[in-house]
Amino acid sequence: MAKGGRKTIRIGLLGCGNVGAALSSLLTDPVGQATLIERAGVSVELVAIGVNDLTKRRSDQSWFPSHLLTKDLVGIVAREDVDVIVELLGGIEPAGSLITAALESGKAVVSANKALLAERGVTLERLAESKAVDLAYEAAVAGAIPIIRTLRESLAGEEIYRVMGIVNGTTNFILSKMTAEGLAYDDAIEQAQRLGYAEHDPSADVEGYDAAAKAAILAGLAFDATIGLEQVHCEGITKLRSIDLAYASKMGYSVKLLAIAERRGDGASVRVHPAMLPLSHPLASVDEAMNAVFVEGAASGPIMLYGQGAGGMATASAVLGDLIDVARNQVAGTFRAPPRRHASLAAISMTDLVSEFYLSLDVADEPGVLAKVADVFGSHGVSIRSMEQSGLGDEARLVFLTHAALERDVAATMEALNGLREVDAIGGVIRVVGDEQGDR
Amino acid sequence: MAKGGRKTIRIGLLGCGNVGAALSSLLTDPVGQATLIERAGVSVELVAIGVNDLTKRRSDQSWFPSHLLTKDLVGIVAREDVDVIVELLGGIEPAGSLITAALESGKAVVSANKALLAERGVTLERLAESKAVDLAYEAAVAGAIPIIRTLRESLAGEEIYRVMGIVNGTTNFILSKMTAEGLAYDDAIEQAQRLGYAEHDPSADVEGYDAAAKAAILAGLAFDATIGLEQVHCEGITKLRSIDLAYASKMGYSVKLLAIAERRGDGASVRVHPAMLPLSHPLASVDEAMNAVFVEGAASGPIMLYGQGAGGMATASAVLGDLIDVARNQVAGTFRAPPRRHASLAAISMTDLVSEFYLSLDVADEPGVLAKVADVFGSHGVSIRSMEQSGLGDEARLVFLTHAALERDVAATMEALNGLREVDAIGGVIRVVGDEQGDR
Numbered sequence: 092m093a094k095g096g097r098k099t100i101r102i103g104l105l106g107c108g109n110v111g112a113a114l115s116s117l118l119t120d121p122v123g124q125a126t127l128i129e130r131a132g133v134s135v136e137l138v139a140i141g142v143n144d145l146t147k148r149r150s151d152q153s154w155f156p157s158h159l160l161t162k163d164l165v166g167i168v169a170r171e172d173v174d175v176i177v178e179l180l181g182g183i184e185p186a187g188s189l190i191t192a193a194l195e196s197g198k199a200v201v202s203a204n205k206a207l208l209a210e211r212g213v214t215l216e217r218l219a220e221s222k223a224v225d226l227a228y229e230a231a232v233a234g235a236i237p238i239i240r241t242l243r244e245s246l247a248g249e250e251i252y253r254v255m256g257i258v259n260g261t262t263n264f265i266l267s268k269m270t271a272e273g274l275a276y277d278d279a280i281e282q283a284q285r286l287g288y289a290e291h292d293p294s295a296d297v298e299g300y301d302a303a304a305k306a307a308i309l310a311g312l313a314f315d316a317t318i319g320l321e322q323v324h325c326e327g328i329t330k331l332r333s334i335d336l337a338y339a340s341k342m343g344y345s346v347k348l349l350a351i352a353e354r355r356g357d358g359a360s361v362r363v364h365p366a367m368l369p370l371s372h373p374l375a376s377v378d379e380a381m382n383a384v385f386v387e388g389a390a391s392g393p394i395m396l397y398g399q400g401a402g403g404m405a406t407a408s409a410v411l412g413d414l415i416d417v418a419r420n421q422v423a424g425t426f427r428a429p430p431r432r433h434a435s436l437a438a439i440s441m442t443d444l445v446s447e448f449y450l451s452l453d454v455a456d457e458p459g460v461l462a463k464v465a466d467v468f469g470s471h472g473v474s475i476r477s478m479e480q481s482g483l484g485d486e487a488r489l490v491f492l493t494h495a496a497l498e499r500d501v502a503a504t505m506e507a508l509n510g511l512r513e514v515d516a517i518g519g520v521i522r523v524v525g526d527e528q529g530d531r
Numbered sequence: 532m533a534k535g536g537r538k539t540i541r542i543g544l545l546g547c548g549n550v551g552a553a554l555s556s557l558l559t560d561p562v563g564q565a566t567l568i569e570r571a572g573v574s575v576e577l578v579a580i581g582v583n584d585l586t587k588r589r590s591d592q593s594w595f596p597s598h599l600l601t602k603d604l605v606g607i608v609a610r611e612d613v614d615v616i617v618e619l620l621g622g623i624e625p626a627g628s629l630i631t632a633a634l635e636s637g638k639a640v641v642s643a644n645k646a647l648l649a650e651r652g653v654t655l656e657r658l659a660e661s662k663a664v665d666l667a668y669e670a671a672v673a674g675a676i677p678i679i680r681t682l683r684e685s686l687a688g689e690e691i692y693r694v695m696g697i698v699n700g701t702t703n704f705i706l707s708k709m710t711a712e713g714l715a716y717d718d719a720i721e722q723a724q725r726l727g728y729a730e731h732d733p734s735a736d737v738e739g740y741d742a743a744a745k746a747a748i749l750a751g752l753a754f755d756a757t758i759g760l761e762q763v764h765c766e767g768i769t770k771l772r773s774i775d776l777a778y779a780s781k782m783g784y785s786v787k788l789l790a791i792a793e794r795r796g797d798g799a800s801v802r803v804h805p806a807m808l809p810l811s812h813p814l815a816s817v818d819e820a821m822n823a824v825f826v827e828g829a830a831s832g833p834i835m836l837y838g839q840g841a842g843g844m845a846t847a848s849a850v851l852g853d854l855i856d857v858a859r860n861q862v863a864g865t866f867r868a869p870p871r872r873h874a875s876l877a878a879i880s881m882t883d884l885v886s887e888f889y890l891s892l893d894v895a896d897e898p899g900v901l902a903k904v905a906d907v908f909g910s911h912g913v914s915i916r917s918m919e920q921s922g923l924g925d926e927a928r929l930v931f932l933t934h935a936a937l938e939r940d941v942a943a944t945m946e947a948l949n950g951l952r953e954v955d956a957i958g959g960v961i962r963v964v965g966d967e968q969g970d971r
Contacts, residue, residue, distance in 0.1 A: 117688070117830060129873050130755050131687045229685065235831040237677070237685035245669065245677035247571045248557070248851040315570050373837060376816055390557060390848035391675040394838035397813055398831065408830035411688040425865040433569050 099134040100418040103167040103198075105141045105189055106179035107160070109403030110203060110230070112150045114177065114410050115140060119156045133418040135175075139167045168192045175417055177410060178202040187211055194218045194226065199421060201413040203230035203406060209304035209320050212311065216429035225426045227413035232305045233258050233382040235405035236398040237412070242312040242386070243430060250389040251313040253353040255524065258305040260380035260400045261296035262328050262348040264288045266365075267378040269333040270340060276331060288380050298327035299363040302350045309384070310352030310361040315430045318352075322438035324362035331365055335451055335519030338479075338490050339367050344449075345375035346521060358437040360444055366524040367449050442499040447476070447525070449492055450501075451518035452508065456487040460513045464489060467511065471504040472496070486515060492523065539574040540858040543607040543638075545581045545629055546619035547600070549843030550643060550670070552590040554617065554850050555580060559596045573858040575615075579607045608633045615857055617850060618642040627651055634658045634666065639861060641853045643670035643846060649744035649760045652751065656869035665866045667853035672745045673698050673822040675845035676838040677852070681826070682752040683870060690829035691753040693793040695964065698745040700820035700840045701736035702768050702788040704728045706805075707818040709773040710780060716771060728820050738767035739803040742790045749824070750792030750801040755870050758792075762878035764802035771805055775891055775959030778919075778930050779807050784889075785815035786961060798877040800884055806964040807889050882939040887916070887965070889932055890941075891958035892948065896927040900953045904929060907951065911944040912936070926955060932963065 102118065104111055117123050118137045128134045137156060141164035142149075149155060161167065168176060168189050176193040178200060180186045186207050193200050194215065202208065208215070208231050219226035229239045233256065242251075257263050261283060268279040280297065283289035295301045303325040310318040328348050336346050344367040353360045368375040373395045377383040382400025387393050399405035420426050454460045461480070468475055474494040481488050493501070501520075508514050542558065544551055557563050558577045568574050577596060581604035582589075589595055601607065608616060608629050616633040618640060620626045626647050633640050634655065642648065648655070648671050659666035669679045673696065682691075697703050701723060708719040720737065723729035735741045743765040750758040768788050779786050784807040793800045808815040813835045817823040822840030827833050839845035860866050894900045901920070908915055914934040921928050933941070941960075948954050 113830070123690075126690065127688050129871060132868060132871050235828075235834055237681050237834070240680065240685055241677045244856055245680055245849070245852040247855045248567050249848055250563075250566065373816075376813075388675075388848065390553070390844040390851070392839040392842070392845050392848075394675055394677070394836070396834070396836055398834035402832070404830040405832050408689055408828060408832075409685070411830070412685040415687045416684055419868070420865075423865045423868075425860075425863045428572060428859070428863075431569060431572050 098422050099136050100174045100421055101136050101138045101172055102175050102177055102414065103139045103141070103170060103173040104137060104177045104179065105164050105167065106181070107140050107142045107149050108179065110406045110410065111140070111179045112155070113403035113407035114179070115155060116150060116152050117407055117411055120152070120154050127415070131415045131419070133415055133422060135414060135418050138173060139170070141167045164189060168196070168198070173198060174421055175199045175201060175414065177414065178204055179410070180204065181206065183207055183210060190215060191218065194222055194224060197222050197224055199225040199417045199426070201410055201417060202226070202228045203410060205231040205301070205304040205308060209307040212308060213317050213432055220429055223426055225417045225420055226429065227417055229413045230406045230409035232308055233384055234398065234400040234402065235408045236382055236384060236396045236400065238309070238384045238396050239312065241396060242309070246386065246388060246391060249391050251354070252387045252389065253351065254309050254313045254384060254386050255374065256305065256309060256350045256384035257347050257374060257377050257382050258350045258384065258400060259296055259302045259348060260382055261289045261293065263377065263382070264380040265297070266328060266331070266336070266346055266348065269331070270336045270346065273333050273337065275333055276329065297329050299325045299348065302348060302363040306350035306352060306361050306363055309350065310359060311432070312430060313352050313386070314354055314359055314434070314436055315432060316359065316434045316436040317432045318359065318361055318436065322361055324364070324441045326364040328365055332519055335449070335521065338451060339449065339521070342492065343370050344368060344523070345370055347374060347377070349524065351524070355439055358439045360439040362441065365521050367521050368524055444498045445495050446498065447493055447495050447523035448501055449519060449521040449523060452489045452514055453516040453518060454487050454489055455513045455515065456482060456485055457513070460487070461489065463511060463513060464508065467507045468504055471500045471507065473500050473504050488518070538862050539576050540614045540861050541576050541578045541612055542615050542617060542854065543579045543581070543610060543613040544577060544617045544619065545604050545607065546621070547580050547582045547589050548619065550846040550850065551580070551619045552595070553843035553847035554619070555595060556590060556592050557847055557851055560592070560594050571855040571859070573855055573862060575854060575858050578613060579610065581607045604629060608636070608638070613638060614861055615639045615641060615854065617854065618644055619850070620644070621646065623647055623650060630655060631658065634662055634664060637662050637664055639665040639857045639866070641667045641850055641857060643668065643850060645671040645741070645744040645748060649747040652748060653757050653872055660869055663866055665857045665860055666869065667857055669853045670846045670849035672748055673824055674838065674840040674842065675848050676822055676824060676836045676840065678749070678824045678836050679752065681836060682749070686826065686828060686831060689831050691794070692827045692829065693791070694749050694753045694824060694826050695814065696745065696749060696790045696824035697787050697814060697817050697822050698790045698824065698840060699736055699742045699788060700822055701729045701733065703817065703822070704820040705737070706768060706771070706776070706786055706788065709771070710776045710786065713773050713777065715773055716769065737769050739765045739788065742788060742803040746790035746792060746801050746803055749790065750799060751872070752870060753792050754794055754799055754874065754876055755872060756799065756874045756876040757872045758799065758801055758876065762801055764804070764881045766804040768805055772959055775889070775961065778891065779889065779961070782932070783810050784808060784963070785810055787814060787817070789964065791964070795879055798879040800879040802881065805961050807961050808964055882942070884938045885935050886938065887933055887935050887963035888941050889959060889961040889963060892929045892954055893956040893958060894927055894929055895953045895955065896922060896925055897953070900927070901929065903951060903953060904948065907947045908944055911940045911947065913940050913944050928958070
């Protein structure tokens, strides 16, 4: 097992899509391999690649190790000469069982599987700790951005107030196009599909489910708590209209789909929804398919990490960073203990949340409408900060920004507005996110 | 030494200015200490604080451990019951000797000392490795921003093309004020001094020396090389005029003092100078005293880390992150091997560098001047990309952007321009930094 005086760490890879193929190339390209040994001080050897289809073309690169491909995934995990399993299958099963078996047999695991980690991460962490092996998953959230390591290590002693992230590149691309080019949602998604940023069935992205899994993982690390996926309130971007994004721009805001984990007292609000951010906020200018995570800590102040959230090479880069860390630990005979999940933070119900809101209403263009509408806001305790009216023939559009208000009061306001004869439609309803929230 | 089943790691602190006082509070505040044990899984105890002046007031907080203060710094390092030395003295000596003694005796060291690490970092790393103890210095560059850990760990397997950082908050504050409010350099620096962002003698900041030390540290980590401070070309911001910053804004650029480490072939260009960045670049909107570091890697793509680069609490947060890491390693009986410094990259001479340039000239407002000036550019092989002329009574100002040109050609151009009767003064000369540079 010795190679140039160093122990060689042997890798079994499960799954070989974009990320797996990129990683295989990084690990087997002779120049890259030499660099790795020299720079990172570890020697790693890819010994097997488990896939479901042996015939699929994986890479154009001449050094792609086709001879390592096998359909026997269980066999790879069982191999005694494999030190580390890299799981890039995605989905809950068979990934969950394979990782469990790997950890059980004392193998370290590197995974990029957000869905599995959001659902079973804490159980897998406990298993890893009991076996004294590493479980690393930097690539599960925001691709190449080192947010997991930052939360686990750099900020291990930090009291974190809030984490807010643009963690889904597909929706950020769509919102950027709707904002910059005034595209309708349907046209923007079609463009995203054409360019390979969106799947044929984009629902996991546009409904916010992908971001919700990442929110659960980030919240768990930020607050050292067990945060279940069922604690994450999830709203996607399918109801957003480009006209509302245009109003938001005009008012000095940018609309982003945010994954938010916010501590309030003994509880936490973990949620995914479109949000209006002041243009001066560092997240506001994160455009196209880029990702970024903004962390607010008591001592550290604000920290933002920005980079590519997806893509084969960028995600493989994060996997490789983990792999080197795990390999170094194996050579040193140690492992990184997972965070103590000391608390099950109570989920703060969405109806108890306080936010400022953007609201747009299509109304009949006749005298007295604004008075009636304003009365509905007032009688539900929702205070209006600003209002703008624009004419649309025999209709008018009223655009409101509210002061901070309870979700349930805003919901009741909207229900009452819907019942007004003069209100033809409630257009956009978007929460405004600023610097004022969370426990300080 | 056991406390609740865990080993307690005992800390000796050297230096107690803003950062030291903040760290002392974080470590001894009872709530913070309990959180630390629970969250990070380590118990750390501050056992001594070495200072030069016992009478100075350090903190307003009731739990500040005044009883730990001592003037015997050498004694703290020699104490057998101290596991980790935190060095916050700054400067080369006595910090260097104290850290050396600490490492010699097998103590781990956490330091925030950029000057010392730029000058003797590699020697100290070798000593730490030979003693199998940690030497951590996240706080030495860009305060709360986790750039050291990101380069050492997350990007350990990455081929890094270029690192560019806004790593000096004082100069970024001054440039922001000059840009946003049109302040003259002298007025901006006075404001920075009044607000506590600049020292009474600001030369370490405004001449770029502080940034140069950080550039050397970043370059060393990015390229796993020994980069000496003498390899860093250093220009400050003292010659910048707000009129040139205003022209830059109008042309779609932002002017920042950048620390740049760029690989070219077998060499590296490591330098600090003012640079014009396109407004679309993520670094361009990093304003006021904030810091940010932009890393470009082969697989990872662009990554940016943003946050507070200075301030007692923010810097203490970075020290605390290191301290927890070191303490965890001590409990596990391991340490993190420093990067292999496998190469002494040849410094690329500044005169061999290729950049686009911004140049402004005050010239006599008479016919034929532009032709003469253009002829000087052309005869030195410097190609003009765009020119703008504005009248100033009997003078005119010519503002040029060049295509990529050799530094030495631009220098020769300026010398020749200086010799022209029609040129009254050469105003700003600023390099344009874009996406096109470095080895790809």
